Amino acid sequence: MFQKYLQNCLLAAIIFSLNSFSAFSQSKLNDNPKIVVGIVVDQMGYGLLHKFKSKYGEKGFNRLINEGFNFENHNFNYIPTVTAAGHASIYTGTTPSDHGIINNTWYSREIKNLNDNVRDPQVRLLGIERDDIVGSSPNYLMVSTIGDELKKSNENSKVVSVSLKDRAAILPGGKMADAAYWYDWHFSPGNFVSSSFYFEEVPKWVEKFNEDGRASKALDSVWNTVYPIESYTESAPDDNSFERAIGGKPTPTFPYNFPELREVYRQQNAEYQLLLISPAGNSMLTEFGIQAIEEEKLGKDKDTDLFCISYSVTDVIGHTFGPQSVEMEDVMIRLDKEIEKLLDYLDDNFGQENYTAFITSDHGAGPPASQLAALGEPTGVISNRVYQDSINYHLAKTYGLKPWVEYFETENLFLRRELIEHENLDLSKIQKEVANYLLTLDGIAYAIPAGNLNKGKFEGKVENMIQNGFYPDRSGDVMVVYDHGTIQTIRRVLNIEDVKGSVHGSPYEYDTHVPLIWFGKGIKKGTSAEQVAPTDIAPTLAKILKVKMSESVKGKPLMEIFE
Numbered sequence: 001m002f003q004k005y006l007q008n009c010l011l012a013a014i015i016f017s018l019n020s021f022s023a024f025s026q027s028k029l030n031d032n033p034k035i036v037v038g039i040v041v042d043q044m045g046y047g048l049l050h051k052f053k054s055k056y057g058e059k060g061f062n063r064l065i066n067e068g069f070n071f072e073n074h075n076f077n078y079i080p081t082v083t084a085a086g087h088a089s090i091y092t093g094t095t096p097s098d099h100g101i102i103n104n105t106w107y108s109r110e111i112k113n114l115n116d117n118v119r120d121p122q123v124r125l126l127g128i129e130r131d132d133i134v135g136s137s138p139n140y141l142m143v144s145t146i147g148d149e150l151k152k153s154n155e156n157s158k159v160v161s162v163s164l165k166d167r168a169a170i171l172p173g174g175k176m177a178d179a180a181y182w183y184d185w186h187f188s189p190g191n192f193v194s195s196s197f198y199f200e201e202v203p204k205w206v207e208k209f210n211e212d213g214r215a216s217k218a219l220d221s222v223w224n225t226v227y228p229i230e231s232y233t234e235s236a237p238d239d240n241s242f243e244r245a246i247g248g249k250p251t252p253t254f255p256y257n258f259p260e261l262r263e264v265y266r267q268q269n270a271e272y273q274l275l276l277i278s279p280a281g282n283s284m285l286t287e288f289g290i291q292a293i294e295e296e297k298l299g300k301d302k303d304t305d306l307f308c309i310s311y312s313v314t315d316v317i318g319h320t321f322g323p324q325s326v327e328m329e330d331v332m333i334r335l336d337k338e339i340e341k342l343l344d345y346l347d348d349n350f351g352q353e354n355y356t357a358f359i360t361s362d363h364g365a366g367p368p369a370s371q372l373a374a375l376g377e378p379t380g381v382i383s384n385r386v387y388q389d390s391i392n393y394h395l396a397k398t399y400g401l402k403p404w405v406e407y408f409e410t411e412n413l414f415l416r417r418e419l420i421e422h423e424n425l426d427l428s429k430i431q432k433e434v435a436n437y438l439l440t441l442d443g444i445a446y447a448i449p450a451g452n453l454n455k456g457k458f459e460g461k462v463e464n465m466i467q468n469g470f471y472p473d474r475s476g477d478v479m480v481v482y483d484h485g486t487i488q489t490i491r492r493v494l495n496i497e498d499v500k501g502s503v504h505g506s507p508y509e510y511d512t513h514v515p516l517i518w519f520g521k522g523i524k525k526g527t528s529a530e531q532v533a534p535t536d537i538a539p540t541l542a543k544i545l546k547v548k549m550s551e552s553v554k555g556k557p558l559m560e561i562f563e
Helices: 004-029 044-049 061-067 083-092 146-153 166-173 205-210 214-218 258-266 271-277 279-296 312-320 324-349 369-373 384-401 417-421 427-438 463-466 536-545
Strands: 035-041 068-069 105-109 113-116 119-126 133-136 159-163 179-184 190-196 305-311 355-360 380-383 406-409 412-415 442-447 478-482 486-489 516-520 524-529
Touching: 004 179, 004 324, 035 083, 035 166, 035 536, 044 061, 044 324, 061 516, 068 369, 083 146, 083 536, 105 406, 105 412, 133 166, 133 190, 146 279, 146 305, 159 166, 159 279, 166 179, 166 305, 166 427, 179 279, 190 205, 190 279, 190 406, 205 384, 205 516, 214 271, 258 271, 258 536, 271 279, 279 305, 279 312, 305 324, 312 324, 324 355, 355 536, 369 524, 380 384, 384 406, 384 427, 412 427, 417 427, 427 442, 427 478, 427 486, 478 486, 516 536
Parallel strands: 035 305, 035 355, 068 524, 159 179, 159 305, 380 486
Antiparallel strands: 068 516, 105 113, 119 133, 119 190, 179 190, 355 516, 406 412, 412 478, 442 478
């Protein structure tokens, strides 16, 4: 009897333990973070995050690297590698071939002009004194974002997105975002603005933030390096010929006296554009972002919220001075303090066990072409206008001297389809003929006709990237990729030594390889050399948020990161 009693007690204990473990496991499974934070740093190539590691503190970038899960082989899987396409791909989990954001602007056959990726004539710009300025929205985004799926799953969850750039705020939030805010220098004294797509007027807290005149105060300062300039040995000398001088300065060198520069830019009605080239722009965005979390009451209840923040100053610094510049090094050192400030806020207000974050970039960038030339590296400048003339003359040999090319810039060449139809010619045949001719010209690495991109799947890496960036209703008749280190321009004459600052958009590693680090609740410490892509971010967020993703998703959840 006693033995049977012991057996019954043991069985009861086992059942109790199993039930307790099951309940604990289920509790852990359902225990979502209070807030998920996506951090994107514009034009932060993989090298930039690690190049200045010794000058970072221990609580910003280094904390993410040392305590988070770091994917060291994270590359974009499409072209062009640009801001709008990058942000859309990160938050939708797919490529431009599905989400439709093929570039920052693209040529429209309907309006015979360039089309901006977020400009929307159906909405008004809010947060400025005028009420007649066209606003912006995610109208051109063709699939749902992770934020949209979160809202569909639970309408009480909130999605808020902020940036200095409109596209970097609007596209991450998607079509169901509660709010998107961005910086305006065109129509206001540096206000944070939004559009009537989200609400009829900006919240009172945004009005108050703008009334404080923070942009103006920030531009009343002088920008000098954090550390003695002679210690910036990771960068090229401060005075070099690969960088643009701004505001009438004779050289692109420190210090930057913004009160003096304001006077020059004011004459061009661009005074507040200066904040985009100042580290103070990133600081103001952090302040605004933290206030947005507070005022929008993100992470304050049982429903998980999504907050997206995108830092843009690095991109403008790169285009102006280049990734090799002391200016870029100093901005990264200062941005490290902004990341620390944001993480400290999240720690203090939610606790590290109640938030999950990731940090990445929308694209990298190559060194200035003038620097490559000085180093004896392969480089070059292609004039699309000159090549357009050459294509027209080539086609004239067979079809007559007519304006066969309608538009050619960056990776898209558009043929004049009305003319081809009027002449009773085969469009696909002309596309192939133009692609084949382009491949005979200097500086062209790939040229693929649109007809080929609509068929099957390419196996070659670059060809597949071209196909992933092709959206039939918006892309050209021929997709073009230039040689490594070669850039294109619409100018007919441009000497290589005149090309200052960085460019991006190519399928080469300097443009595609960017950081990806996960951090916070449910994320283990670790490093992976696995090849992953930005399209894997949204599916991973879907696992964290426990929501489904749309059928268009190309990526996969990064299961390695989970504890």
